[in-house]
Amino acid sequence: MNSDIRYIMDDIQAIIGEDRTFLGMLEHVSQLAPMDKPCLVIGERGSGKELIAARLHYLSKRWQGPLVQVNCATLTESLLESELFGHEAGAFTGAQTRHVGRFERADGGTLVLDEIATAAAATQEKILRVIEYGEIERVGGSQVIKLDVRVVGVTNVDLPDLARQGKFRADLLDRLAFDVVTVPPLRARPVDIPLLAHAFALDMTRELGRELFAGFSADAEQALLAYSWPGNVRELKNVIERSVYRMRPVDEPLGEIAFDPFASPWRPGARVEAAPADAPSAADEPAVEDFAAAVADFERRLLARAMADNRHNQTEAAQSLGLGYHQFRRLIKKRGVG
Secondary structure (H helix, E strand, O other): OOHHHHHHHHHHHOOOOOOHHHHHHHHHHHHHHHHOOOEEEEOOOOOOHHHHHHHHHHOOOOOOOOEEEEEHHHOOHHHHHHHHHOEOOOOOOOOOOOEOOHHHHOOOOEEEEEOHHHOOHHHHHHHHHHHHHOEEOOEOOOOOEEOOOEEEEEEOOOHHHHHHOOOOOHHHHHHHOOOEEEOOOHHHOOOHHHHHHHHHHHHHHHHOOOOOOOOEOHHHHHHHHHOOOOOHHHHHHHHHHHHHHHOOOOOOOEOOOOOOOOOOOOOOOOOOOOOOOOOOOHHHOOOOOOHHHHHHHHHHHHHHHHHHHOOOOHHHHHHHOOOOHHHHHHHHHHHOOO
16 A cells, blocks of 8 residues: 555544444445535534545545645635635735635645635635636636636535525535535534544543553543533544543543533632622521531532533533532532432
């Protein structure tokens, strides 16, 4: 196997997942990849859309051609147009030399347009022209350049809804939506959470120069499965890496998952609610005859309220009180809160 093929296979194998929902999506990708048609990859932030777009390229007949990507959200309208289509020398102030755009660089391969929904209407029209006619003109130029590029649009928004609102060209959407791959969120593929967590933990262990990762405790695994993962795989990677580097001791199973790096009772800006004017003062409180019992009752009410406010999700309840997951678990067991 030559080095180029090995590199490509490594990219494909970087996608980890065994959940049936995820495997069904990968099968969809395998069917779509050889079709050589424009398409869309959609999904929530952090769900791995860019990896899926790359897989479409590497499983296609274009796999030996270039894979070029541009994030449409990071450039202004004029810069994006120049970056996509290139420009001639003197096309605008500062354009001292000819610039070859991403479409030209992707000739014979695939161009991934990340955050395509953010592209301006005029840029969308030019993208449509490339898809329909396979040709571009550089900014400031008059020469028509013929190209052979497969376009893959990537987004985390509802493009049909934007088209209905007139915020995205319906004709471009029609051309891009030959087929649409929807990447499932991490919460829809629970089987993959421990697999991904273990892989990220091993990577971080190697990065830290440690000899061994002893796995996750049962409580830690349950905490990972109970969490909602709004940031999906990207968030999981951050959480696991943070938890592994913080873990002590390092030769025992990881027991504490650091979901929120901002979690602290001393977090700046945290709201402190003032007591209402008619609230009873310390002088109005009844005398405490059993201090320990009073403290226990107060803790019990705090814990019960946190559980109710967070729909009995222990991870989120712990975070709302600024407590670690296992600290919270010990307290609810100690105070008999269900």
